[in-house]
Amino acid sequence: MSARGRGPALLIAPAAQALARQAAEMLCCLAVHDCRQKGYCSLALSGGATPRALFALLAATPLAAAFPWRDTHFFWVDERMLAYGHARSNYGTARRLLFDSVGVSKANLNPMPVDGDAGQAAAHYEETLRAFFHAHGQVDPVFDIVLLGLGADGHTASLFPGAPGRRLPDRWVRAVQGGDPAVARLILTETVLNQARRVLFLVSGSAKAKVVRRILESGQADLPAARIRPQKGNLIWLLDRFAAALLAEKTIAEMRPPPSGGH
Ligand code: 6PG
Numbered sequence: 001m002s003a004r005g006r007g008p009a010l011l012i013a014p015a016a017q018a019l020a021r022q023a024a025e026m027l028c029c030l031a032v033h034d035c036r037q038k039g040y041c042s043l044a045l046s047g048g049a050t051p052r053a054l055f056a057l058l059a060a061t062p063l064a065a066a067f068p069w070r071d072t073h074f075f076w077v078d079e080r081m082l083a084y085g086h087a088r089s090n091y092g093t094a095r096r097l098l099f100d101s102v103g104v105s106k107a108n109l110n111p112m113p114v115d116g117d118a119g120q121a122a123a124h125y126e127e128t129l130r131a132f133f134h135a136h137g138q139v140d141p142v143f144d145i146v147l148l149g150l151g152a153d154g155h156t157a158s159l160f161p162g163a164p165g166r167r168l169p170d171r172w173v174r175a176v177q178g179g180d181p182a183v184a185r186l187i188l189t190e191t192v193l194n195q196a197r198r199v200l201f202l203v204s205g206s207a208k209a210k211v212v213r214r215i216l217e218s219g220q221a222d223l224p225a226a227r228i229r230p231q232k233g234n235l236i237w238l239l240d241r242f243a244a245a246l247l248a249e250k251t252i253a254e255m256r257p258p259p260s261g262g263h
Pocket of ligand 1: 046047048049050051079090148149150151155156157158
């Protein structure tokens with residue numbers, strides 16, 4: 001599963017449920033590895049519908065028993081400024097499908113704030129990140145794992161095509177407006193996403209096949225998802241065969257991960 005020193009890696013699952021299983025097992029395996037090696041794992045989760053099956057798998061036997069809940073610290077890649085109880089709240093969804101049923105301490109959950117002024121909420125979350133990473137001896141916010149989704153228009157997290165003001169290299173979190181529903185949102189900046197050790201894109205369904213091809217075959221750097229290229233980390237695309245349907249055999253072969261299971 002390691003792609004270090006190569007370009008992005010690609011894994012294709014036969015269907016959505018198999019994709020969720022592969023992703024859940026990979027997350028568990030990486031988190032176990034990190035917790036053994038350095039005592040903790042920092043994981044930034046995405047919203048959207050795609051990770052829901054993955055959350056359900058992590059919440060159930062056998063992964064719930066194997067996952068290192070005590071030493072994994074959860075953050076969010078983006079969030080709508082809606083109450084956590086709202087059906088479109090990313091934290092609320094993860095809580096409902098995953099965290100409510102596993103033994104994770106509340107102290108390990110770092111949802112984005114959703115009240116008050118969006119700019120202040122972004123600054124507040126940036127403080128949360130600084131406190132966490134500094135306490136773990138890091139100057140920069142280097143997440144161990146970032147889980148991302150992909151929209152059919154090429155957006156990822158809450159980075160939307162054509163959205164202005166994306167270059168904020170000094171900021172870790174910013175407030176944006178848009179998406180579905182078009183409400184204020186918080187998002188980790190590209191700077192932070194591209195510093196991660198491993199970025200996993202989880203994409204399923206034929207509605208994403210065209211944009212997957214545009215990103216992986218034509219290198220469409222104008223699309224937000226294509227701008228996610230971790231500087232030093234690994235980029236792994238996890239697709240089901242419907243999302244991968246338009247990819248050329250050559251692309252699939254070139255992006256095949258090496259047989260050795262690295263981390
Ligand atoms: C969100 C996500 C968003 C999502 C994509 C894909 O909160 O909605 O941050 O970027 O990952 O829109 O969503 P689906 O998985 O629902 O297709």
